[in-house]
Amino acid sequence: MVERVLCHDPQARQAWAQAKAQAAQVGVAQAAYLPRLDATATYSRGRNDSHYEAVDASVQGRQRRLDHRLGLSWVLFDSGRREADLRNARQLLVAANANQDERLQEAFVQAASLYYDTLAAQDRQRAAEQVAALAAENLKDASAKFDAGAAALSDRLQAQTAYSQASLNLVRGQGAVRDAKGQIALRMGLAPQARLMLAQTLTRRPDTAFVKGLDALLEQAGNDHPALIAAKAKLEAAKAAVAEREAAGRPSLSLIASLSDVKTHQAMDYNGDSHIRDNSVGLQVSIPLFEGFGRTYQVRGARARVQAQEAELADARQRVALELWASYQALGIETQALDRTAEWVEQAMLALSVVQGRYRSGVGSMIELLNASSAYAMAEQEHIAALNGWHRARLRLAASLGRLGFWAL
Numbered sequence: 001m002v003e004r005v006l007c008h009d010p011q012a013r014q015a016w017a018q019a020k021a022q023a024a025q026v027g028v029a030q031a032a033y034l035p036r037l038d039a040t041a042t043y044s045r046g047r048n049d050s051h052y053e054a055v056d057a058s059v060q061g062r063q064r065r066l067d068h069r070l071g072l073s074w075v076l077f078d079s080g081r082r083e084a085d086l087r088n089a090r091q092l093l094v095a096a097n098a099n100q101d102e103r104l105q106e107a108f109v110q111a112a113s114l115y116y117d118t119l120a121a122q123d124r125q126r127a128a129e130q131v132a133a134l135a136a137e138n139l140k141d142a143s144a145k146f147d148a149g150a151a152a153l154s155d156r157l158q159a160q161t162a163y164s165q166a167s168l169n170l171v172r173g174q175g176a177v178r179d180a181k182g183q184i185a186l187r188m189g190l191a192p193q194a195r196l197m198l199a200q201t202l203t204r205r206p207d208t209a210f211v212k213g214l215d216a217l218l219e220q221a222g223n224d225h226p227a228l229i230a231a232k233a234k235l236e237a238a239k240a241a242v243a244e245r246e247a248a249g250r251p252s253l254s255l256i257a258s259l260s261d262v263k264t265h266q267a268m269d270y271n272g273d274s275h276i277r278d279n280s281v282g283l284q285v286s287i288p289l290f291e292g293f294g295r296t297y298q299v300r301g302a303r304a305r306v307q308a309q310e311a312e313l314a315d316a317r318q319r320v321a322l323e324l325w326a327s328y329q330a331l332g333i334e335t336q337a338l339d340r341t342a343e344w345v346e347q348a349m350l351a352l353s354v355v356q357g358r359y360r361s362g363v364g365s366m367i368e369l370l371n372a373s374s375a376y377a378m379a380e381q382e383h384i385a386a387l388n389g390w391h392r393a394r395l396r397l398a399a400s401l402g403r404l405g406f407w408a409l
Helices: 002-008 010-031 081-147 153-187 214-224 226-247 294-360 366-401
Strands: 036-052 057-077 252-266 274-286
Touching: 002 081, 002 153, 010 081, 081 153, 081 226, 081 294, 081 366, 153 366, 214 226, 214 294, 214 366, 226 294, 294 366
Parallel strands: none
Antiparallel strands: 036 057, 057 252, 252 274
């Protein structure tokens, strides 16, 4: 189910496309190290009209011109500008890949949480069926005792009310299961009414050996969490942008070469046809002298962006630490709650069995039986909620470490 959801998640596809676009920008930055070759071809036709006032004469002619040019330009030295630009593009690619990884993990958590929620809804439905069956049995016992004159009418009415309430809870439980399965189908790219059978239950407790000490977890998150990887890469990209802006104001050296072939066809009155070939090769030095202080402000802006990225990295570190702390505490709480609710279910089931025996033997009351039934139903619901919360807390802890994978299921 998680695999299907990841394949159909629009935001994951968007992040993948953005990573590919940034990879192309790395290629653009690498292309700056290669020579540039341009070829042009021009064909033109014209008409010349000349009037000579001294002799009162006019000359008309037609001209055709064919121009072929080939130009080469190769930057040999640019004070480190291309290197800084390439470093910037590569760091942004690292950030884009980390953002894609983070989006995949978010989609993973959402899909797995939805699966566990659906398992919990199925368990609640089964518990509601048990409670409804128990309420029906209580109603049957109360009716039999009332018919035999051994119980008051109020006992049967109370049992009837409890059965109606249990039936209502069962209907709501069935609706919750249909809703959850419909959401799964839609996330998988299927029709919401598709018939799905979930392969697991919430009764299995996976191993928790991966939970280490908090300090070790914080260190691991600092190395593996995609949000921190992206923030660090963006900071390095911002520093490279500063170097690129600074290098743009320094001298550069280029190799230039050109080949040209120009053919002109015209009347003899204009010196007739001509054929000109021009070949040249040389070195060109470019030294920026004054640009209206524009480059100074560009460097200032780039340095300010470095400060902003430093603040963003600090914010990401704090956010990851807070999420990890909350997830770590939540898993510990849910683990204890799981044990306590399991004991609660056992005790409520034992108490219900005792009260049922007392009522059937004529010692207990209907109110006592209904209270025991309600306590058992509440214990079952709380235990199912604890199971679901335990699985979700485990997922959140793995996600806060930045290394969520199928092993966490």
